[in-house]
Amino acid sequence: MMKDMSSMSKNETTKMIIAVIQAQDIDAAFSALKAVNISATRLPSVGGFLGRRNSTLLLGLNPSDVQKAEEALKKSCQQRIEYLAVPLESAPLPLPTPTPINVGGATIFDINIEHFEEF
Numbered sequence: 001m002m003k004d005m006s007s008m009s010k011n012e013t014t015k016m017i018i019a020v021i022q023a024q025d026i027d028a029a030f031s032a033l034k035a036v037n038i039s040a041t042r043l044p045s046v047g048g049f050l051g052r053r054n055s056t057l058l059l060g061l062n063p064s065d066v067q068k069a070e071e072a073l074k075k076s077c078q079q080r081i082e083y084l085a086v087p088l089e090s091a092p093l094p095l096p097t098p099t100p101i102n103v104g105g106a107t108i109f110d111i112n113i114e115h116f117e118e119f
Contacts, residue, residue, distance in 0.1 A: 015066050017059040018109040020045065025077040025104055026055045032076035033059070036068050052103065060113075070108060077106035 019040075021029050026042070033040055040057040047054070059069055082103050085096030 013060040013062060014113050015061045015063055016111045016113055017057075017061060017066065017069055018111065019057040019059070019073055019106050020108075021055050021057060021073075021077055021106040022104045023053040023055065025106065028076040029057065029073055029106065032072040033057075033069065036072050038065060038069050038072065066110065070110075073106050073108060077104065079103065079105035 019029070030040065030042070038059060038061070040059045043056040043058065045054050045056045046052070061069060079102045081100050083098035084101050086099045087096050
């Protein structure tokens with residue numbers, strides 16, 4: 001079934017949020033979305049800085065639910081600082097130096113759905 005967005009009512013799904021969430025935050029994010037009655041499809045993924053494990057959530061939403069979903073994700077996905085051992089290039093011995101990096105959190109894409117098909 002093909003749907004044209006111009007004929008849809010305001011209560012139908014016309015927004016999609018794609019949220020890439022770090023592995024350490026995914027369970028909290030899923031619980032926070034469930035608490036506000038928003039369902040999501042979870043896809044395992046890998047990438048970004050250091051090739052860390054993460055998950056991608058797909059959320060099909062009514063426009064009125066977008067803010068609720070974004071607030072739930074902001075509360076449950078927090079960036080944190082971890083230290084990565086990086087060897088000093090100028091040192092006579094390859095002694096690693098702890099370097100702070102930001103990890104965790106979420107990257108959220110908010111997309112308007114112009115067209116979709118069900119078959």
